[in-house]
Amino acid sequence: MARKKAKTKTTTSQKKSVKISFKLSKQQKIVLGSFLFLLGIALMFSFISYFFSWQADQSTLNSLDDRSIEAQNWLNKFGAALGNFFIYEGFGIAAFALAVLVTLTGFYYFFDRPKKSLQAYWFWGIIVMLWFSVFFGFFSERNALLGGMVGFELNDFLQDYLGLIGTILVLAFVAIVYFAVRLKLTPELVGQYLSRKRNAIKTEFNDNDEEVSFEDTAFEKDNIELPVEKLIEEEEEEDLEEPVLKTTPTPVPPKPVVSEAPKAESDEDFEIEIEETVEEEEVEENLSTKLVQDFGEFDPTLELSNYKFPSIELLKDYTQGQSITIDQEELEENKNRIVDTLKNYKIDIAHIKATVGPTVTLYEIVPEAGVRISKIKNLEDDIALSLSALGIRIIAPIPGKGTIGIEVPNKNARIVSMRSAIASPKFQNAEMELPLTLGKTISNETFVVDLAKMPHLLMAGATGQGKSVGLNAILTSLLYKKHPAEVKFVLVDPKKVELTLFNKIERHYLAKLPDTEEAIITDNAKVINTLNSLCIEMDNRYDLLKDAMARNIKEYNAKFRRRKLNPNDGHKFLPYIVLVIDEFADLIMTAGKEVETPIARLAQLARAIGIHLIVATQRPSVNVITGIIKANFPARIAFRVTSKIDSRTILDSQGADQLIGRGDMLFTQGNDLVRVQCAFVDTPEVEKITDFIGSQKAYPDAHLLPEYVGEEGGTSLDIDASDRDALFMEAAEVIVTAQQGSASLLQRKLKLGYNRAGRIIDQLEAAGIVGPFEGSKARQVLVSDLNALHQQLNNE
Numbered sequence: 075m076a077r078k079k080a081k082t083k084t085t086t087s088q089k090k091s092v093k094i095s096f097k098l099s100k101q102q103k104i105v106l107g108s109f110l111f112l113l114g115i116a117l118m119f120s121f122i123s124y125f126f127s128w129q130a131d132q133s134t135l136n137s138l139d140d141r142s143i144e145a146q147n148w149l150n151k152f153g154a155a156l157g158n159f160f161i162y163e164g165f166g167i168a169a170f171a172l173a174v175l176v177t178l179t180g181f182y183y184f185f186d187r188p189k190k191s192l193q194a195y196w197f198w199g200i201i202v203m204l205w206f207s208v209f210f211g212f213f214s215e216r217n218a219l220l221g222g223m224v225g226f227e228l229n230d231f232l233q234d235y236l237g238l239i240g241t242i243l244v245l246a247f248v249a250i251v252y253f254a255v256r257l258k259l260t261p262e263l264v265g266q267y268l269s270r271k272r273n274a275i276k277t278e279f280n281d282n283d284e285e286v287s288f289e290d291t292a293f294e295k296d297n298i299e300l301p302v303e304k305l306i307e308e309e310e311e312e313d314l315e316e317p318v319l320k321t322t323p324t325p326v327p328p329k330p331v332v333s334e335a336p337k338a339e340s341d342e343d344f345e346i347e348i349e350e351t352v353e354e355e356e357v358e359e360n361l362s363t364k365l366v367q368d369f370g371e372f373d374p375t376l377e378l379s380n381y382k383f384p385s386i387e388l389l390k391d392y393t394q395g396q397s398i399t400i401d402q403e404e405l406e407e408n409k410n411r412i413v414d415t416l417k418n419y420k421i422d423i424a425h426i427k428a429t430v431g432p433t434v435t436l437y438e439i440v441p442e443a444g445v446r447i448s449k450i451k452n453l454e455d456d457i458a459l460s461l462s463a464l465g466i467r468i469i470a471p472i473p474g475k476g477t478i479g480i481e482v483p484n485k486n487a488r489i490v491s492m493r494s495a496i497a498s499p500k501f502q503n504a505e506m507e508l509p510l511t512l513g514k515t516i517s518n519e520t521f522v523v524d525l526a527k528m529p530h531l532l533m534a535g536a537t538g539q540g541k542s543v544g545l546n547a548i549l550t551s552l553l554y555k556k557h558p559a560e561v562k563f564v565l566v567d568p569k570k571v572e573l574t575l576f577n578k579i580e581r582h583y584l585a586k587l588p589d590t591e592e593a594i595i596t597d598n599a600k601v602i603n604t605l606n607s608l609c610i611e612m613d614n615r616y617d618l619l620k621d622a623m624a625r626n627i628k629e630y631n632a633k634f635r636r637r638k639l640n641p642n643d644g645h646k647f648l649p650y651i652v653l654v655i656d657e658f659a660d661l662i663m664t665a666g667k668e669v670e671t672p673i674a675r676l677a678q679l680a681r682a683i684g685i686h687l688i689v690a691t692q693r694p695s696v697n698v699i700t701g702i703i704k705a706n707f708p709a710r711i712a713f714r715v716t717s718k719i720d721s722r723t724i725l726d727s728q729g730a731d732q733l734i735g736r737g738d739m740l741f742t743q744g745n746d747l748v749r750v751q752c753a754f755v756d757t758p759e760v761e762k763i764t765d766f767i768g769s770q771k772a773y774p775d776a777h778l779l780p781e782y783v784g785e786e787g788g789t790s791l792d793i794d795a796s797d798r799d800a801l802f803m804e805a806a807e808v809i810v811t812a813q814q815g816s817a818s819l820l821q822r823k824l825k826l827g828y829n830r831a832g833r834i835i836d837q838l839e840a841a842g843i844v845g846p847f848e849g850s851k852a853r854q855v856l857v858s859d860l861n862a863l864h865q866q867l868n869n870e
């Protein structure tokens with residue numbers, strides 16, 4: 075009210091309104107805002123019900139302090155008093171403007187909106203209220219409530235001095251001022267509006283044709299706003315200056331509050347207010363935000379929204395009732411032997427500490443000053459002999475600790491169940507893209523790593539040491555953490571028996587080539603096609619990422635979820651693809667370079683687009699794990715191997731030959747070696763999990779990889795010599811020189827894509843330079859040397 079008074083005063087003296095600024099804290103604004111907002115609503119309720127109950131409540135007004143008397147007003151005596159004060163003794167029906175203004179003020183304070191426009195609302199709101207009050211004053215004799223006492227008195231006052239006609243003219247003038255100044259209505263605008271209306275509906279508005287002559291296209295925008303402005307005219311107020319800004323800044327959505335904002339009477343903070351409101355509203359118009367508002371973020375899991383993750387109960391607890399037992403006697407015995415052995419070699423120990431793991435106990439030794447570490451390292455075999463145990467590993471020094479570690483296998487090894495690894499908080503709370511729990515470390519901590527960060531994994535170990543269990547543990551981890559929409563597996567299993575169980579989840583989790591029956595690949599020839607298809611998928615994904623300006627699959631999928639990418643442009647949610655090859659040695663032996671090349675290519679490039687490789691082999695020899703493969707697989711797991719050389723091949727250091735088998739493994743991600751006891755998951759458990767998943771609603775088919783037409787697909791021999799590839803001659807020379815008819819050779823030597831190399835091979839076959847396709851073997855070269863080749867081609 076104070077503000078209201080201030081305003082009326084300033085306007086009568088033809089001055090601009092004084093800027094009133096309350097320095098309220100955020101909390102105070104919220105409290106004040108909500109109070110005013112609710113007060114406004116209360117006024118509204120009391121006013122409305124006053125019209126129905128004012129007669130009945132007359133008597134209560136004089137006995138407000140009497141609790142026994144009840145009023146009929148919705149707000150009881152308080153409401154009756156308010157209604158009487160503002161409507162009967164005040165402004166009549168126009169008092170509603172006051173309720174609206176109070177509510178609006180509460181809203182402004184609550185949301186801490188700029189107050190400048192609020193002043194304009196109050197200024198014009200009071201004028202509108204007085205106007206209506208005086209206007210209804212004409213009808214006071216019939217109904218005193220319409221104009222209230224103020225309306226009646228003012229009307230009477232005006233009529234005493236100006237007469238009835240004069241009063242009507244004054245009211246008309248004020249109305250014109252309001253329309254012209256506050257609503258910026260000009261005859262042109264009205265004309266345009268009416269002509270549009272007339273054209274649109276062609277009805278009664280035809281009468282107003284004199285206004286149609288006003289044509290001005292520059293006002294088109296304002297036209298759009300006209301209906302909105304009209305609707306709100308009774309409650310809103312504005313300043314006279316800056317008419318252009320008033321109508322243009324906000325089209326329809328910002329609605330009254332925003333479009334009025336610029337009109338405040340003083341110019342000081344004017345621009346800031348416009349910027350703030352207009353820009354906020356523009357952002358809302360963004361299509362992706364709107365889509366997200368309307369439909370929420372894209373949820374890739376929606377198609378299988380009822381999918382249930384397997385429960386922990388499906389896994390067996392192998393350690394039931396058998397917590398980690400510390401055998402004091404064994405510890406003491408081992409300690410004494412270590413100390414004695416070292417003493418024999420004149421090595422004194424300052425301190426020794428033991429950490430008991432599931433299969434191995436780590437003795438950490440701090441030697442006396444002056445002892446050379448290499449001396450202890452050289453005693454590895456002697457210590458093993460004195461402890462009469464297999465699998466002693468000496469870590470000298472333990473990185474980051476300044477101690478020397480001696481790992482000694484426990485007499486009674488304990489199985490680490492997959493159940494405990496999956497149930498561990500470390501795995502459950504892992505915020506990783508592709509979390510894997512591999513087992514437990516020597517300090518009994520669950521070991522969790524992110525496959526997406528590795529980004530590929532090489533696994534090696536002699537037969538029977540736990541590789542297949544390790545692969546199952548990895549796959550199980552992903553099944554427990556990832557929805558079928560988020561990850562797909564491509565399984566290659568030349569042994570044909572290890573991964574067959576996963577067939578049951580084909581339509582949930584597996585990916586395959588189109589037109590193939592079995593999703594799990596057991597045939598080596600098909601592996602080549604699948605690998606090449608993955609390369610095509612990789613290229614396609616890179617194109618999508620480039621188009622979406624995303625650097626990796628995570629960013630891409632995040633954008634897709636936020637509906638920033640249009641599916642009509644080929645964008646789709648990209649699941650991670652995990653390629654698992656169980657017996658790599660077998661594959662390399664039968665298909666050689668044909669597999670190595672695409673694998674190397676995938677390993678080099680696929681990390682960013684979410685294709686991850688897990689390659690396991692029994693024979694970690696250099697012709698299986700070649701330099702190029704090794705270079706691209708920084709993360710490695712070594713189960714027990716038979717020789718130091720194998721250990722070096724897989725880990726670049728010894729150690730894997732000293733493991734004890736049965737899931738005892740070393741993990742490295744490029745630097746430190748971590749000894750982990752692999753979690754044990756047995757075939758029946760995997761079967762239960764796959765049964766559980768397989769029995770649920772699935773996608774119509776396995777995830778389809780892009781089609782790849784292999785060499786066997788293009789054996790048409792009627793290729794015209796003129797249609798030959800530009801590199802045909804060079805390719806023929808490469809093939810004849812190497813005496814090896816394979817497309818991958820051409821790819822490498824001539825840096826070609828798979829498809830082009832395949833086509834050239836077909837052309838070479840048509841020209842009689844190489845023989846027909848022979849499955850996984852390279853084609854036979856039918857020309858013995860370059861001379862013979864040139865002769866043959868010249869004779870064509």
Ligand SMILES: Nc1ncnc2c1ncn2[C@@H]1O[C@H](COP(=O)(O)OP(=O)(O)OP(=O)(O)O)[C@@H](O)[C@H]1O
Pocket residue numbers: 489490535536537538539540541542543544692736737738751752753754755
């Ligand atoms: N983490 C483990 N904990 C306990 N025992 C294990 C573990 N891993 C493997 N074993 C034991 O070792 C046996 C052989 O394991 P697995 O079949 O995984 O060997 P592998 O390396 O895959 O052999 P192959 O290469 O011949 O298939 C299992 O049947 C199991 O008894």
